[in-house]
Amino acid sequence: MKKTRGREVLMSTESRDSEVIRKKRETEKQTVNSMIAVYCHGKHGTKRGALCPECRALAEYASLRTDRCPFMETKTFCSACKVHCYSREMQEKIKAVMRYAGPRMLFVHPVLAVRHLKVTIQQKRMEKI
Numbered sequence: 001m002k003k004t005r006g007r008e009v010l011m012s013t014e015s016r017d018s019e020v021i022r023k024k025r026e027t028e029k030q031t032v033n034s035m036i037a038v039y040c041h042g043k044h045g046t047k048r049g050a051l052c053p054e055c056r057a058l059a060e061y062a063s064l065r066t067d068r069c070p071f072m073e074t075k076t077f078c079s080a081c082k083v084h085c086y087s088r089e090m091q092e093k094i095k096a097v098m099r100y101a102g103p104r105m106l107f108v109h110p111v112l113a114v115r116h117l118k119v120t121i122q123q124k125r126m127e128k129i
Protein backbone atom coordinates (compact mmCIF):
# COMPACT_ATOMS: atom_id res chain seq x y z
CA MET A 1 0.00 0.00 0.00
CA LYS A 2 2.75 2.43 1.06
CA LYS A 3 4.84 1.43 -1.97
CA THR A 4 1.91 2.12 -4.30
CA ARG A 5 1.37 5.56 -2.77
CA GLY A 6 5.07 6.36 -3.21
CA ARG A 7 4.83 5.45 -6.88
CA GLU A 8 1.72 7.60 -7.24
CA VAL A 9 3.55 10.58 -5.70
CA LEU A 10 6.54 10.01 -8.00
CA MET A 11 4.29 9.76 -11.07
CA SER A 12 2.44 12.96 -10.19
CA THR A 13 5.77 14.81 -9.70
CA GLU A 14 7.00 13.56 -13.07
CA SER A 15 3.87 14.69 -14.84
CA ARG A 16 4.01 18.07 -13.09
CA ASP A 17 7.65 18.50 -14.20
CA SER A 18 6.76 17.66 -17.79
CA GLU A 19 3.96 20.19 -17.63
CA VAL A 20 6.38 22.87 -16.37
CA ILE A 21 8.82 22.10 -19.20
CA ARG A 22 6.02 21.98 -21.75
CA LYS A 23 4.82 25.42 -20.63
CA LYS A 24 8.39 26.76 -20.72
CA ARG A 25 8.76 25.56 -24.32
CA GLU A 26 5.49 27.17 -25.32
CA THR A 27 6.38 30.46 -23.59
CA GLU A 28 9.75 30.53 -25.31
CA LYS A 29 8.20 29.89 -28.71
CA GLN A 30 5.66 32.68 -28.17
CA THR A 31 8.36 35.08 -27.02
CA VAL A 32 10.65 34.39 -29.98
CA ASN A 33 7.68 34.69 -32.34
CA SER A 34 6.80 38.07 -30.79
CA MET A 35 10.37 39.26 -31.23
CA ILE A 36 10.47 38.11 -34.85
CA ALA A 37 7.16 39.92 -35.46
CA VAL A 38 8.56 43.15 -33.94
CA TYR A 39 11.63 42.80 -36.19
CA CYS A 40 9.57 41.99 -39.29
CA HIS A 41 7.27 44.96 -38.72
CA GLY A 42 10.20 47.34 -38.21
CA LYS A 43 12.56 46.01 -40.86
CA HIS A 44 10.31 44.51 -43.51
CA GLY A 45 7.28 46.77 -43.18
CA THR A 46 4.77 44.00 -42.50
CA LYS A 47 1.58 44.64 -40.51
CA ARG A 48 1.99 44.41 -36.72
CA GLY A 49 1.95 40.73 -35.72
CA ALA A 50 2.31 39.46 -39.31
CA LEU A 51 5.40 37.77 -40.76
CA CYS A 52 6.96 37.92 -44.22
CA PRO A 53 7.98 34.53 -45.76
CA GLU A 54 11.61 34.87 -44.62
CA CYS A 55 10.66 35.69 -41.03
CA ARG A 56 8.02 32.95 -41.03
CA ALA A 57 10.70 30.45 -42.05
CA LEU A 58 12.92 31.74 -39.21
CA ALA A 59 10.04 31.48 -36.71
CA GLU A 60 9.31 27.90 -37.80
CA TYR A 61 12.99 27.00 -37.57
CA ALA A 62 13.33 28.55 -34.09
CA SER A 63 10.19 26.77 -32.95
CA LEU A 64 11.57 23.41 -34.09
CA ARG A 65 14.86 24.10 -32.28
CA THR A 66 12.92 24.89 -29.10
CA ASP A 67 10.89 21.69 -29.49
CA ARG A 68 14.12 19.69 -29.67
CA CYS A 69 16.15 21.65 -27.11
CA PRO A 70 17.70 19.26 -24.56
CA PHE A 71 18.34 22.05 -22.03
CA MET A 72 14.79 23.24 -21.57
CA GLU A 73 14.71 22.35 -17.89
CA THR A 74 17.67 24.57 -16.96
CA LYS A 75 18.14 27.01 -19.85
CA THR A 76 17.57 30.75 -19.73
CA PHE A 77 17.95 32.13 -23.27
CA CYS A 78 19.56 30.68 -26.41
CA SER A 79 21.99 33.59 -26.43
CA ALA A 80 23.47 32.16 -23.22
CA CYS A 81 23.83 28.64 -24.70
CA LYS A 82 27.30 27.18 -25.23
CA VAL A 83 26.08 24.59 -27.77
CA HIS A 84 23.97 26.79 -30.04
CA CYS A 85 22.20 24.31 -32.26
CA TYR A 86 21.21 26.85 -34.97
CA SER A 87 22.82 26.72 -38.40
CA ARG A 88 25.23 29.61 -39.03
CA GLU A 89 22.75 31.33 -41.36
CA MET A 90 19.85 31.06 -38.92
CA GLN A 91 22.07 32.06 -36.02
CA GLU A 92 22.94 35.32 -37.82
CA LYS A 93 19.27 35.96 -38.54
CA ILE A 94 18.10 35.34 -35.00
CA LYS A 95 20.93 37.50 -33.62
CA ALA A 96 19.77 40.35 -35.84
CA VAL A 97 16.21 39.85 -34.55
CA MET A 98 17.36 39.85 -30.91
CA ARG A 99 19.50 42.96 -31.42
CA TYR A 100 16.63 44.85 -33.00
CA ALA A 101 13.66 43.53 -31.02
CA GLY A 102 15.37 43.21 -27.62
CA PRO A 103 15.26 46.91 -26.62
CA ARG A 104 11.84 47.36 -28.24
CA MET A 105 10.40 44.48 -26.20
CA LEU A 106 10.52 46.82 -23.20
CA PHE A 107 7.35 48.42 -24.55
CA VAL A 108 5.74 45.18 -25.78
CA HIS A 109 6.67 42.80 -22.95
CA PRO A 110 8.45 44.71 -20.12
CA VAL A 111 8.81 41.78 -17.66
CA LEU A 112 10.46 39.58 -20.25
CA ALA A 113 12.68 42.41 -21.48
CA VAL A 114 14.05 43.06 -17.98
CA ARG A 115 14.63 39.32 -17.42
CA HIS A 116 16.46 39.08 -20.73
CA LEU A 117 18.66 42.06 -19.84
CA LYS A 118 19.50 40.53 -16.45
CA VAL A 119 20.55 37.21 -18.00
CA THR A 120 22.59 38.97 -20.72
CA ILE A 121 24.50 40.99 -18.08
CA GLN A 122 25.13 37.84 -15.98
CA GLN A 123 26.35 36.01 -19.09
CA LYS A 124 28.73 38.82 -20.07
CA ARG A 125 30.13 38.89 -16.50
CA MET A 126 30.75 35.12 -16.61
CA GLU A 127 32.51 35.40 -19.98
CA LYS A 128 34.95 37.91 -18.44
CA ILE A 129 35.91 35.50 -15.60
Ligand code: SF4
Pocket residue numbers: 065066069070071075077078081082083084085086
Ligand atom coordinates in the same frame (compact mmCIF):
# COMPACT_ATOMS: atom_id res chain seq x y z
S1 SF4 B 1 20.66 27.20 -28.92
FE1 SF4 B 1 21.01 25.92 -27.10
S2 SF4 B 1 19.38 26.54 -25.67
FE2 SF4 B 1 18.78 27.28 -27.71
S3 SF4 B 1 17.50 25.66 -28.59
FE3 SF4 B 1 19.61 25.25 -29.26
S4 SF4 B 1 20.46 23.86 -27.75
FE4 SF4 B 1 18.62 24.76 -26.84
Ligand SMILES: [Zn+2]
Pocket residue numbers: 039040041044046051052053054055056
Ligand atom coordinates in the same frame (compact mmCIF):
# COMPACT_ATOMS: atom_id res chain seq x y z
ZN1 LIG C 1 10.16 39.75 -42.18
